[in-house]
Amino acid sequence: MSGSYYKTKADGSYDAVEYDPKQHDGILNQLKMIELDGKKQVVPFYNYSDGFQNIDIEFDSKNNVLVCSRRIILIPKVVKNLDDGKEYPYENQKSAKEPYKILDREVTEETQNFIQEKHKQINALINYAGYYLSPSDCNVTTGCNCIVPVILKVSMLVQHANEPQHPYAKVINLFPSTTRADASNWGEVELKGETREAQAIYRVINGVPTKIGEKPKEKVEYAREATAIFLHEIAHLFGFPDEYFEGGGAVHNMYIKADTQTVDIHLPEPLNDWKRKVDGHLMSTAIPGQMPIIPPYYYERFRQYFENKTGVRWEIKKLST
Numbered sequence: 288m289s290g291s292y293y294k295t296k297a298d299g300s301y302d303a304v305e306y307d308p309k310q311h312d313g314i315l316n317q318l319k320m321i322e323l324d325g326k327k328q329v330v331p332f333y334n335y336s337d338g339f340q341n342i343d344i345e346f347d348s349k350n351n352v353l354v355c356s357r358r359i360i361l362i363p364k365v366v367k368n369l370d371d372g373k374e375y376p377y378e379n380q381k382s383a384k385e386p387y388k389i390l391d392r393e394v395t396e397e398t399q400n401f402i403q404e405k406h407k408q409i410n411a412l413i414n415y416a417g418y419y420l421s422p423s424d425c426n427v428t429t430g431c432n433c434i435v436p437v438i439l440k441v442s443m444l445v446q447h448a449n450e451p452q453h454p455y456a457k458v459i460n461l462f463p464s465t466t467r468a469d470a471s472n473w474g475e476v477e478l479k480g481e482t483r484e485a486q487a488i489y490r491v492i493n494g495v496p497t498k499i500g501e502k503p504k505e506k507v508e509y510a511r512e513a514t515a516i517f518l519h520e521i522a523h524l525f526g527f528p529d530e531y532f533e534g535g536g537a538v539h540n541m542y543i544k545a546d547t548q549t550v551d552i553h554l555p556e557p558l559n560d561w562k563r564k565v566d567g568h569l570m571s572t573a574i575p576g577q578m579p580i581i582p583p584y585y586y587e588r589f590r591q592y593f594e595n596k597t598g599v600r601w602e603i604k605k606l607s608t
Contacts (some may be wrong), residue, residue, distance in 0.1 A: 288527075288529045288539050288540060288561070288588075289315055289336065289528040289529070289537035289538065289539065289540060289542030290335060290336060290528075290537075290538060290539065290541075290542065290543035291320050291332070291333060291334045291335050291336040291540075291543070291548070292329055292332075292333055292334065292532075292538075292548050292550055293330045293331070293332050293333075293541045293547070293548050294331045294332075294535060294538060295532060295533075295549045295550040295552075296533070297552070298361040298552070299531055299549060299550065299551070299552040299553070300549070301319070301321060301328075301330045301549060302330060302331075303321055303323060303328035303329060303330045304328060304329060305326060305327070305328055305329075306320065306326075306327035306328055306329050311329050312423070317331065317332050317334075318330060318331060318332060319332060321324060327401065329567055331535070332548075333535050333537070335528075335537040336528075336540070340484050340486065341357075341455040341457075342355055342356070342357060342524075342525060342526065343355070343356040343358075343455070344360040344589075345358075346435075346593075346596075348468075348509060350602065351433075351434070351435055351436075352435065352436050352437075353420065353435050353436070353437045353438070353589065353593055354438050354440055354527060355437065355438070355439050355440065355523060355589060356439075356440040356441070356442070357439075357440070357441050357442070357457065357521070357524045358442050358444075358453050358455060358456035358457065358550035359441060359442065359443045359444070359456060359459055359521070359524070360444050360445075360446050360452050360453065360456045360457070360458045360459065361402060361444070361445050361446070361455050361459050361460075361461040361473070362446060362447070362448050362459070362460055362461060363391070363392045363393065363395075363398055363445065363447075363461050364377075364389050364390065364391060364392060364393055364460040364461060364462055364472075365386055365390050365391075365392045365462060365463065366378075366382045366387055366388070366389055366390075366462065367383070367387070367390055368386055368387055369387070369388055370386040370539060371387045374463075375387065375467070376463075376464040376465055376466050376474065376478050377389075377460070377462040377464070377465040377468070377474060378465070378466045378467060378473070379465075379466075379467040379468070379469045380605055382472075383428070383503055389460065391447070391448045393548060394445055394446070394447050395449075398461070398475075399445050401475055402443050402444075402445050402461075403511075404423070405443065405514065405517055406442070406443040408514050409439055409441050409443070409514070409517055409518055409521055410439075410440065412514070412518055413439045413441070413518060413521065413522065414438055414439055414580075415578065415581075416581040416605060417436075417605055417606035418436075418437050418581075418583060418586050418604070418605055418606075419434045419435055419436040419437060419601055419603075419604055419605075419606065420436075420437060420590055420593055420601040420602070420603060420604070421433065421435075421473070421588075421604050422599055422600065422601060422602075422603055423600045424600050425601075428444055429562070430462060432546055435593070435601075437586055437589050439525060441521055441524075443455075443534070445461070457524055459471055459472070459473055459503075460472045460473070461473055461474075461475065462474045462475070463475055463476070463580075464476045464477070464478050464517075465477055465478065466478050466479075468513075468516050468520060469520075470520060470523055473513070473516065473520060474513055474516075475513060476511065476512065476513055477511045477512075477513050477516055478511070479511050485501055485502060485503055485504045486501065486502045487501050487502075488500040488501060488502055489498075493536040515573055515579070516568065517580045519569060519570065519573075519579075522569055522570060522585075523537070525568075526588060527569070527585060528540075528570065529568050529570050529571070530561060530562040530563070530564065530568050530570045530571035531543070531563075531564050531565075531570075531571050531572060532563060532564065533564075538550060538561075538563055539560075539563070541554070541560075542554055542563045550563065556563050559583070559584050560584050560587075561584065563564055567579065567580050568580045568581070568582065569581050569585070570585075583604075583605065584602040584603075586588050587603070590602070590603050
């Protein structure tokens with residue numbers, strides 16, 4: 288459902304950088320060349336349209352459950368700088384370029400235990416909303432009690448790069464840490480940086496708070512638990528698009544303008560469909576300390592699939608809590 292587009296600013300214009308022959312000549316097929324203020328500029332192209340996902344869908348007739356499954360194989364990797372020999376966090380669009388090199392690392396018991404714990408967490412969290420399908424044209428006068436829960440199921444297996452891989456599994460590189468994960472590269476922790484502004488230092492002198500100095504502005508880095516990142520990226524494996532576009536989000540294809548292949552910021556967002564930009568949803572920007580919202584339209588394709596298979600009209604409902 289994600290569309291392919293040229294990187295777009297919040298105002299809907301091309302998000303370009305100045306053309307650098309050394310950096311851009313080898314990838315011009317992935318860029319759009321434009322002229323702005325008399326200077327050549329290039330706009331990155333995000334190709335999300337070929338992201339077909341192998342989802343196993345099975346109806347469990349014994350338990351009356353529709354199960355949608357994905358297999359994930361995680362290959363432990365590390366990023367090494369060949370100039371200084373040091374290891375670095377994985378950084379999207381940087382770590383695969385010189386002087387960096389992505390190398391295999393050993394499968395350790397610690398990594399196995401980490402993924403086992405994430406496996407439990409993800410399978411619980413991705414289904415916490417409790418959606419199910421119910422016939423929309425039921426003739427039972429007392430109310431239809433036929434419900435078909437829709438369960439998203441993920442299997443996560445750690446393997447060495449040399450081991451045989453399941454043909455339909457999604458293979459993910461697993462790094463000790465990342466500064467920005469992407470669809471195929473995750474980190475056991477995510478490193479975030481922020482700039483702390485300068486702060487005045489006061490001391491009470493003769494009963495009066497007196498400024499005696501200033502703590503300078505500084506950049507700090509902290510580790511963030513990766514469960515939310517895993518959950519978001521795994522949702523992509525079920526075909527969910529992003530609900531943001533600034534910075535290269537895989538936004539729904541309905542928002543891509545056919546003439547310019549930029550994000551249409553003026554197209555009204557449907558009430559019960561994928562959003563272009565929203566906060567707090569699973570596929571958008573998370574709100575710290577809050578569970579991500581999983582709207583019912585996330586399950587629309589599964590509803591359509593089941594409706595086509597059964598010939599019965601279904602609607603998405605949510606278990607009351």
